[in-house]
Amino acid sequence: MDNFRIKQTFWGIGIFLILNFISMILYPGGTIIDRDTDGYLFFYNFLSNLGEITARNGEDNFISSVLFNASLILVSVSFLIFYSKYFQFFKTEKKSYNFIKVALFFLIISIFSFICIALFTADETSFDEHVFFVKLAFRSLFLFAIFQSIAIHYNNQMNNKLLFVSILFSLSMILFILMMDYGPNPFESNSALFIQVTSQKVIAFCILLNTYFQAKESLIFSSK
Numbered sequence: 001m002d003n004f005r006i007k008q009t010f011w012g013i014g015i016f017l018i019l020n021f022i023s024m025i026l027y028p029g030g031t032i033i034d035r036d037t038d039g040y041l042f043f044y045n046f047l048s049n050l051g052e053i054t055a056r057n058g059e060d061n062f063i064s065s066v067l068f069n070a071s072l073i074l075v076s077v078s079f080l081i082f083y084s085k086y087f088q089f090f091k092t093e094k095k096s097y098n099f100i101k102v103a104l105f106f107l108i109i110s111i112f113s114f115i116c117i118a119l120f121t122a123d124e125t126s127f128d129e130h131v132f133f134v135k136l137a138f139r140s141l142f143l144f145a146i147f148q149s150i151a152i153h154y155n156n157q158m159n160n161k162l163l164f165v166s167i168l169f170s171l172s173m174i175l176f177i178l179m180m181d182y183g184p185n186p187f188e189s190n191s192a193l194f195i196q197v198t199s200q201k202v203i204a205f206c207i208l209l210n211t212y213f214q215a216k217e218s219l220i221f222s223s224k
Contacts, residue, residue, distance in 0.1 A: 003219065003222060005082055005084060006082060006085055006215050006219050006222065008081060008082070009082040009212070009215040010212070010215060012074060012075045012078025012079065012082075013075065013078070013208050013212055015071065015074055015075070016071045016072070016208070019067045019070060020047070020050065020067075020071055022067055023040075023067040023071070024064075025040070026064040027039060027050055027055060027061060027064045028055040028059035029055060029056070030055050030058070031044045031049070031056055032046075032049075032056060032186060032187055032193065033186075033187070033190055033193050034190070035058065043194050043197055043201075044190065044193055044194060044197055046122070046186075046197055046200055047068070047204060048117070048121070048130065048134075049122065050065065051068045051117075051118060051121045051122060052122050052123045053065050053121060053123055068118075069118035069119075070118075072117060073115050073118050076111045076114045076115050076118075077115075079111060079211055080107075080111050082211070082215055082218075083104070083107055085218065085222075086215075086218055087100050087101075089155075089157070089158075089218065089221055089222075090151055092155075092157065093154055093155045093156065095154045096151045096152070096153075099147050099154065100147070100148065100151035102147045103144045103146075103151060104144075106140045106141070106143040106147065107140070109140040110137050110138075110140035113133045113134075113136040113137035113140060114133075116129070117134055134180075138173065138176065138177055138180070141173060141207070142170065142174055142177060145166060145169050145173055148166055149163060149166040149167050149170055157221075159217075161217075162214070165210060165213055165214075169206060169210045172202075172206045173203070173206075176199055176202075176203040179195075179196065179199045183195060183199070
């Protein structure tokens, strides 16, 4: 049963990717710059566009929005289930366990925020709330990554590969946050939109890859 909490992570990631792919196919069209584009443009449409009830071209996007928002909630819950097991690997080292408990606090905030991102879509009526939870989700996830890295450092049972990946993930998170806050305004030009959308896709890939790697390492660790 314990290993189920780890293994279900792979299913969570897989379902998220599949539902997003279908959602992209069904998206009618339009970007925040040009409402006349056709279909989902991978480098010019944010992931949050998939969750909007009304597409940027004004057409109904209900099915796509249900699929995307459901995928975001499902993968968030899946990650929470995984980390409920992952944190147990730190109990043997007191200092390490103290830091991982702080990391857990920020992770819970981040997961709650990602669920709220799905509940408060980027549609005009809930745009401000959506942006608030986007910023809270990534900032909390960055703090989680930092405290997790410290916890791994103080845990003699963890290998250096896990620490390296955690530090690398922390760096990717801070770079993305800086891009969100100080990068080009995506509402001003297609080139700025391209940069911001691409950075969002990269960080989404980093989150999935980081969690996949941790789940894979956790299976090895739990078998010892």
